[in-house]
Amino acid sequence: MSAAPSSKAGPTAEARTDDERTDDERTDSGSAGDGWSDDDRSDDGWDDDWTDETLALLRALRAPHRRNRAKSVGFAVYCVVLILIIWGGVPSLGLFLQASMGADYTGHGGDLLAAMPAGITAIGLVTFLLLVRDGLWRGPVVPPRAAADWLLIHPVRPRPVLRPWFWLSCAVAAFPGLVAAVGGMVALGLTVRAGLPAALGWCLLGGLCVPLLATCAALVVERSDRAARWVRRLTPWLTLLIIALAGQSALAVAGHPVRWLELVEMWSGPWGWAAIAALAPTSAAVAGGWVAAALLLVSTGAALVLADRAAATVPLARLRERARTAAGVLAALRTVELRSARLAVNSANGSARQRRLRLPAPRRAWLVVPWRDTLALLRSPARLGRATVLTVPALLCAVLAHGAAGALSWLATAVALTFGYLAVAQLLEPARIETDDVRRASWSPYPFAALMLRHAVVPTLAGVLLGLACTGALLAAGTGPAAWLAPAAAPALVAAGLVNACRGVLRKDLMFSPAQGAGGGTGPLLFAAWYAAGPAVGVAALTPMFSSALRGGTVVPVGKAALMAVVVAVLLLRWAQARAAKMSRVRPGESTL
Structure with a gap:
């Protein structure tokens, strides 16, 4: 790799190895900082670009490993799908067969419709909170340690290396939303006799758009220290709000709904727009369902476009730190060291920080342990x-x-x-x-x-x-x-x-x-x-x-x-x-x- 650049470019400061550069050149090129200069962060302006050749060589060298990994991933996906079919698909089919033979499940329809406004809003907020909290220590852009420690310090553009990991995080986040949308279709079809295609389509809007938007928000948290600080400050209040929404949903099922408050919650953001979309094919539809659907689609599309461009701008030092943390947590989980994994996550996301407070020292020895x-x-x-x-x-x-x-x-x-x-x-x-x-x-x-x-x-x-x-x-x-x-x-x-x-x-x-x-x-x-x-x-x-x-x-x-x-x-x-x-x-x- 070190001799190859000379065949494409002359012995410029950019083409020389790091040992051959002067101290001023190292500082100007960013090698003393996070590994990339301001010009290197874009895909244009590269005098010595070996990205395509490097990635092609790595694909060829890692082909056996990639095949083995594809087999493992395929087997895992097969097991997940099999479990979903056995524990979800077959019972749902049985319920629909019983409904076709006269079984009536509409008695639960009123309770379901009453619980959906605040309940779906709470689920949407939970999705946002979990994913942005994930951005505090891992984030949607997390390449392997080999890529963060070795590949990205070479003359390759970061965008082709980092973008696939962002889209992989999007796919992983969207899969539970897809499963939830199918479950919503089954529930609406059985309890309120909604049309299955319409119920699936409206539920998919929230089931896919909300996790994708939350993943884009997690990328902002991964890139910005200010956003990370705001997430830490708002986490307790958001948790209390989620619990309050869950209590409100339970009260609505018990016959005490607050309609004006539910409307405010549903129009408050993407987490509430998903509830409006889910209610659209039912008798409890809220006026403006198509507006909520358009807002979800437009905001998700715009966020994905911006996040796709920003995925390559995460600082290299931060990528290295996140890659090491993710590898440590994964190793702890594989060895069932759950406490070690939790401590690693808390240390990375700032939860382990302590405030400097003092208490008067106790005068009796038996109070020392309670005092500490x-x-x-x-x-x-x-x-x-x-x-x-x-x-x-x-x-x-x-x-x-x-x-x-x-x-x-x-x-x-x-x-x-x-x-x-x-x-x-x-x-x-x-x-x-x-x-x-x-x-x-x-x-x-x-x-x-x-x-x-x-x-x-x-x-x-x-x-x-x-x-x-x-x-x-x-x-x-x-x-x-x-x-x-x-x-x-x-x-x-x-x-x-x-x-x-x-x-x-x-x-x-x-x-x-x-x-x-x-x-x-x-x-x-x-x-x-x-x-x-x-x-x-x-x-x-x-x-x-x-x-x-x-x-x-x-x-x-x-x-x-x-x-x-x-x-x-x-x-x-x-x-x-x-x-x-x-x-x-x-x-x-x-x-x-």
């Missing part, structure tokens, strides 16, 4: 924010369980407890940091097991305070004594999180045990049961009593459920203590069998 945990929580307010946000769906599911009966009440209670566990788990990061490497606990005068129990104090108090806030809201709504179950569940859920924090080295042998045969058998299920043992046991133990107390609503079942929660909390804490003691006796890297 409180200081860590105050310096990372995002964790407390996530805990608060996750409390809202837990509260909504508890309200649903209060008015339900039978299996639905059990299911809603289990989901409420699961969200409650996820909320308090956000507060247990100091305990997880200690268990990442037990040598970090050498500062503590306590045995490791006793130290881990002390790490449960601050999360328990914070969880009880969040529960009391929920109790106040429920009592104001006239729920009754069942509202006191919210703070009663906090200690048991914190103890369940502490059990998970003390699980030690990952038991990958459960998943890949050769004794289970080539197919793996129940290995993944055994690994999942071991991985989530604490919350699984806690939720399963609390669900029966809490469901009964929520349905009964009187003092006696509520008291029994609270007592059960205390017993479960004590047992889980003993389990966590035993796990922590076993961890302290094992050298780092060994399995805690």
Whole structure:
């Protein structure tokens, strides 16, 4: 590669190798910065362009690898399509056959139409939020490390190298939208008897345009530090807005719609235009459906054109950083190191940044651990924010369980407890940091097991305070004594999180045990049961009593459920203590069998 340019151009400063250039030439050409000069970022003005020859050579050299990769991708696509056909296509066909023989599903049509305005708007906002958050650490333009570290520093135009990765991200983002559009067609065809071609066409507008627009927005976030800062600032508020929209959708199904507010939400942006398009083939169509469709198509087309041009302008230093992060996260996921993957993502998108706050040092030794945990929580307010946000769906599911009966009440209670566990788990990061490497606990005068129990104090108090806030809201709504179950569940859920924090080295042998045969058998299920043992046991133990107390609503079942929660909390804490003691006796890297 180094000798080839001389056959096309003379020994100019651009054609000489980097070692032959002077310091001034290196600075002017951009090699001391991100690898590209301002002129190099465009496709014009290249005096020494070897892009076509380089890419042709790479295609020839990598042909065997590309064939193997194409086979792997084809097999993955085949498996996904097969699963969709088995679990989606065949049941849908059966429902349509039953409808042709007289089965009536239109009784659910009114609820579906009532839920769609706010519900689809919430789904659209979720799509935007997920994809722009992805742009904080990965982004739609993420070439492999070989391309970012080696290929792009050579005399090749970045546009032909980077554009395919942007369009690949667009295709990956659009696929779930396509599946959702087909699901919407089936739902509308069964419940409101809408024409299937019209329902599919209108649902495809939102299902494809919204993820494509969100991918273009993610490219802006990837290129601009200012946009990334705005995304970080707005994420908590957007999350609260999404939860509010989900609650509004549930209230609409319950018979309390707010029509003027739904119209404002649906016309607020692309996330709402998708709802207008989905309602167009139904009896609840909103005036201006064709306008919303035109806005979606025009904005998506314009955004894709601009993003296609901007895909080649991402700084090379940023591409290298994103490629390394993506490779690290993928390696962690392949080895089932979920915490390592989460830490890598948080470090890359700025979530790991802490504020410099101080608290007065405690005067008593037993307050040191709670003081450190409180200081860590105050310096990372995002964790407390996530805990608060996750409390809202837990509260909504508890309200649903209060008015339900039978299996639905059990299911809603289990989901409420699961969200409650996820909320308090956000507060247990100091305990997880200690268990990442037990040598970090050498500062503590306590045995490791006793130290881990002390790490449960601050999360328990914070969880009880969040529960009391929920109790106040429920009592104001006239729920009754069942509202006191919210703070009663906090200690048991914190103890369940502490059990998970003390699980030690990952038991990958459960998943890949050769004794289970080539197919793996129940290995993944055994690994999942071991991985989530604490919350699984806690939720399963609390669900029966809490469901009964929520349905009964009187003092006696509520008291029994609270007592059960205390017993479960004590047992889980003993389990966590035993796990922590076993961890302290094992050298780092060994399995805690």
